[in-house]
Amino acid sequence: MESEQGRASAARRETIDLPRASPGTTRQIEVLRFGTPGARPKVHLQAGLHADELPGMLVLHRLAALLSEATIAGEIVLVPIANPIGLAQHVQGLLRGRVEANTSANFNRGYADLAPAAGDALDGQLGTDAAANVAAIRGAMATALADLAPASELDAMRQALLGLALDADIVLDLHADSEALVHLYTGTPLWPDAADLAGDLGAAAVLLAEVSGGNPFDEALSGPWWALARRFPDAAIPPACLAVTVELRSNNDVDAALADQDAAAILRFLVRRGVVAGEAAPPPASVEATPLDAMAQVIAPAAGIVVYRAPLGAALAEGDLVAEIVDPLGETVAVRARTAGILFTRHEQPIAWPGKVIGKIAGAVTLPERVGPLLGD
Missing domain, CATH: 2.40.50.100 (RNA polymerase II/Efflux pump adaptor protein, barrel-sandwich hybrid domain)
Structure with a gap:
């Protein structure tokens, strides 16, 4: 298997064991890694956090095949099934994967807010060197995350997913809606930086907020950057994580042609961002974000x-x-x-x-x- 930077390679597989929720049962998060560990840009892509939203899982399956034939210039972390807990929740012949059956907790809410602890650790240490600040903030956030003691299988899953994505430059969390067109949710400071992604995917709407409430996965990764920038106004702190929730149409739009189309669009985006080697045409014009x-x-x-x-x-x-x-x-x-x-x-x-x-x-x-x-x- 070739894994050197700048060469095509098959995925390296990694398994993260979750704590047992009951005797005799175990669940794992399966991770596919492409490129060189530590290379930049780093991208984290996941699907199925709401486990009954299925289109993204198929898209990442198709994307993994494309990446295995591509030349990876950065590092890509792929989690096609982000929520093995929800994927096992079969109720009267239907998959119910939006909330945890035991607690009714939404699988895409309640992620740790790492900004306060990271800010306390960095007080007086950040200056005008943006790159140095980014490295220091990522380190402080990683320490804050490691200090958490998960009290349940769900907490451990949330912590594991954050750990995989914490130092990524780009995070795409793939979802789907009830009956919908492609649309995106992202942070206000990340627009228009995300406009090329919206154009590539043909998004019909892009919704912006600094704080949407509930601390969903994407905001737990992007939000600390503008929270810390407000806390330390004299320090150079860029929005160093482009995190986007991507809603891929309707829950039931599981279609081979659409999956190929979406995987190709994401690949074009990765090429344009320098994660995958090659040349990408300019993206189609994006809708105006609101x-x-x-x-x-x-x-x-x-x-x-x-x-x-x-x-x-x-x-x-x-x-x-x-x-x-x-x-x-x-x-x-x-x-x-x-x-x-x-x-x-x-x-x-x-x-x-x-x-x-x-x-x-x-x-x-x-x-x-x-x-x-x-x-x-």
Whole structure:
């Protein structure tokens, strides 16, 4: 197996054992590594953190095949199945992998905030050398992570995934939505740096926030950089981790052609970023990113069957008809857009009850009700 920098190589496999949740059972995180350890840029890609969101797993399977034939200039860490706990949660013939069955904890929330401990350790040590500061911050964050004592299998899995990605320059966490177009979530300071990724993937929306609430995986890796920059305003601290949650359409869009298309798009992005050797054409133009607190949730006001009147990708004006909710025994209620923007998700199960979110619109104007946790659960 060839693994020298600048040469094509097969993946090196690594297994991380999780603590036993019950006698006689063990679970592992399987890791595929490409390139030279310690080479830059380093990229971490994972899929299936919400274990019932399947398209990303197939995409990384296809990407691994492409990388095995490529010349890797940096280092790539691939975790095609990031959540073996959730992948084992079979309930009445269905996979339920968004939350842990035992605690109802969302698998993509609750990651450690390493900024406070890292900041305490670095007080008075950061200066005007950005590269030196990046190295020092990564070291302090690694120490803070190692000092944590996981109390459960889930905590250990979160800690292991953070450990794999903590020193990465780029992190892509692949998800999928109920019924959706490709869209991205990332930190406000990371835009427009992520615009080429959005263009390559053909994203219909890019949602920006410094703090979205709940400390999801991508924010646990990117957020400390701007938190520490605020804490130490005289130090040169760049946003050194481009972390993005990539929503690859709908949960059920498991399709060979789409997986090949998405894997090729990610490979082009990696080539352009100097992680994989080669030349990549300029990316297609990206959509304009919009604030996450301007994203309108389309909320059902009544119970009944949802009949969508606006297709995914529709450019809506405020007041436009999004859907009708039909009570089979009674009235039909119109549901209208509360803001102008792109309808980028709908709910795959067309039944509503009061308060249910049946769609999302990427708007440009901050909405007064969008405070607190912005992602939902």
